[in-house]
Amino acid sequence: MWVILMENFNPITLVSGALVSWACLAYSNKFLPFRRIENVNFLRLVLYPFFLIGQIYASGLYVIKIIFSGERVDVVEIKTKITNDSLRVILADSITLTPGSILLDMNDDKLTLVWLRPKTAPDPKDTHDIDGQLKAKLENQIIKAQK
Numbered sequence: 219m220w221v222i223l224m225e226n227f228n229p230i231t232l233v234s235g236a237l238v239s240w241a242c243l244a245y246s247n248k249f250l251p252f253r254r255i256e257n258v259n260f261l262r263l264v265l266y267p268f269f270l271i272g273q274i275y276a277s278g279l280y281v282i283k284i285i286f287s288g289e290r291v292d293v294v295e296i297k298t299k300i301t302n303d304s305l306r307v308i309l310a311d312s313i314t315l316t317p318g319s320i321l322l323d324m325n326d327d328k329l330t331l332v333w334l335r336p337k338t339a340p341d342p343k344d345t346h347d348i349d350g351q352l353k354a355k356l357e358n359q360i361i362k363a364q365k
Contacts (some may be wrong), residue, residue, distance in 0.1 A: 319334065
């Protein structure tokens with residue numbers, strides 16, 4: 219990846235890339251110790267970024283459609299079934315990465331979000347399907363990684 223970003227393939231680029239990679243791994247090991255992440259199936263979690271990229275594109279197309287037909291912004295609170303703190307953070311980040319929603323707050327199993335929705339949609343306080351529209355697919359994929 220470093221060679222692609224530097225747009226150069228020579229010994230200096232390879233050595234500097236190895237050093238930067240080592241520094242990033244040492245830094246992340248210090249502040250994100252993987253030993254503290256328990257009850258997670260890392261093999262299932264490895265496939266999650268590929269799923270997330272697909273969801274980002276699908277949400278992007280949906281948001282484009284909403285913007286052209288008229289949008290409305292609401293602040294909603296949803297609950298998650300994920301019990302692992304690390305996986306809840308992954309869900310929160312995933313929701314923020316997908317266009318149309320931004321995380322405002324995360325307390326235990328509750329997520330507070332800014333949600334872009336169609337102007338013609340019913341008021342979110344009257345809708346029981348908010349969870350399904352905002353996080354169902356993402357949450358289901360993350361739950362598969364939970365032991």
